[in-house]
Amino acid sequence: MILRSLECRFLTIALCDAAEPWQLGSQDAATPMMQGIIDLHHDIFFFLILILVFVSRMLVRALWHFNEQTNPIPQRIVHGTTIEIIRTIFPSVILLFIAIPSFALLYSMDGVLVDPAITIKAIGHQWYRTYEYSDYNSSDEQSLTFDSYTIPEDDPELGQSRLLEVDNRVVVPAKTHLRMIVTPADVPHSWAVPSSGVKCDAVPGRSNLTSISVQREGVYYGQCSEICGTNHAFTPIVVEAVTLKDYADWVSNQLILQTN
Amino acid sequence: MAEKPTIKVETTPGDWRFPSANQTKRCFTCYIEYNKCIEAKGEGSDECTKYAKCYRSLCPGEWIERWKEQRANGTFAGPL
Numbered sequence: 001m002i003l004r005s006l007e008c009r010f011l012t013i014a015l016c017d018a019a020e021p022w023q024l025g026s027q028d029a030a031t032p033m034m035q036g037i038i039d040l041h042h043d044i045f046f047f048l049i050l051i052l053v054f055v056s057r058m059l060v061r062a063l064w065h066f067n068e069q070t071n072p073i074p075q076r077i078v079h080g081t082t083i084e085i086i087r088t089i090f091p092s093v094i095l096l097f098i099a100i101p102s103f104a105l106l107y108s109m110d111g112v113l114v115d116p117a118i119t120i121k122a123i124g125h126q127w128y129r130t131y132e133y134s135d136y137n138s139s140d141e142q143s144l145t146f147d148s149y150t151i152p153e154d155d156p157e158l159g160q161s162r163l164l165e166v167d168n169r170v171v172v173p174a175k176t177h178l179r180m181i182v183t184p185a186d187v188p189h190s191w192a193v194p195s196s197g198v199k200c201d202a203v204p205g206r207s208n209l210t211s212i213s214v215q216r217e218g219v220y221y222g223q224c225s226e227i228c229g230t231n232h233a234f235t236p237i238v239v240e241a242v243t244l245k246d247y248a249d250w251v252s253n254q255l256i257l258q259t260n
Numbered sequence: 261m262a263e264k265p266t267i268k269v270e271t272t273p274g275d276w277r278f279p280s281a282n283q284t285k286r287c288f289t290c291y292i293e294y295n296k297c298i299e300a301k302g303e304g305s306d307e308c309t310k311y312a313k314c315y316r317s318l319c320p321g322e323w324i325e326r327w328k329e330q331r332a333n334g335t336f337a338g339p340l
Binding site: 176 | 266
């Protein structure tokens with residue numbers, strides 16, 4: 001299993017868009033947002049390793065040299081202005097170097113800079129999701145709406161991921177700005193797709209907005225991320241990103257199916 | 261087979277009055293604006309289309325249904 005995981009990580013060119021056994025890192029980025037999150041993680045890890053090495057060296061060295069056998073008479077230094085200034089300023093500078101990219105990413109994720117092309121409503125239920133595409137409505141009733149249930153444990157076909165696959169996927173166009181409206185109909189849920197860097201809580205009575213722009217075509221898997229009851233583990237999310245033309249075809253086909 | 265509808269990929273634009281992640285009030289406001297608009301300009305007025313698009317795109321279908329019911333019963337909370 002570990003071998004397979006390593007193989008997936010290093011030997012294949014297929015991108016990792018679903019959770020897999022023994023996974024340690026993030027899934028591959030499908031949106032600039034997720035790319036930013038991964039880059040920030042790596043940036044912070046640089047400082048983390050630096051601090052780890054430095055602190056470990058200090059600690060080991062102190063234990064090695066200054067014990068009862070090697071140094072029976074302890075030194076009685078209680079303060080030193082220079083070292084105190086250094087050890088206050090230096091960590092603050094490191095924190096600054098972490099904070100600047102962190103806030104830049106946070107606000108760039110939050111800000112909606114361009115008008116989206118599509119609005120999709122993801123409505124959480126116990127325990128399935130309803131998706132509404134209402135941009136193409138001409139009345140309140142006629143709306144492209146469908147439910148997305150998980151494929152039960154004993155039912156998946158060969159190649160489908162256990163408890164990650166759904167019967168109706170959310171189809172979105174790639175390289176297009178999407179507006180996701182996330183809300184539940186009963187208890188709190190969460191709409192989360194790791195590859196797209198989105199984890200948006202669904203709070204009853206409130207509709208939350210999150211913007212994504214999927215950069216490549218593919219199928220992305222996510223799971224409910226807010227404990228929502230007994231079948232919390234059985235409410236996956238599957239996003240299928242297709243070309244804009246295929247998306248338009250899909251929508252018109254769905255509209256025909258719904259009207260018939 | 262039914263005529264294949266042509267799809268125009270377009271949605272309601274952003275609104276500077278509601279810049280935050282919480283879009284609840286925006287959906288409600290659009291709903292009110294639409295109903296005030298059709299009251300003033302008459303049903304099927306072109307000027308009201310943008311409000312209709314806004315609330316249909318942003319409000320969950322369930323809310324719209326509930327509000328419709330409440331308005332029929334006279335228990336709707338908004339200024340209508």
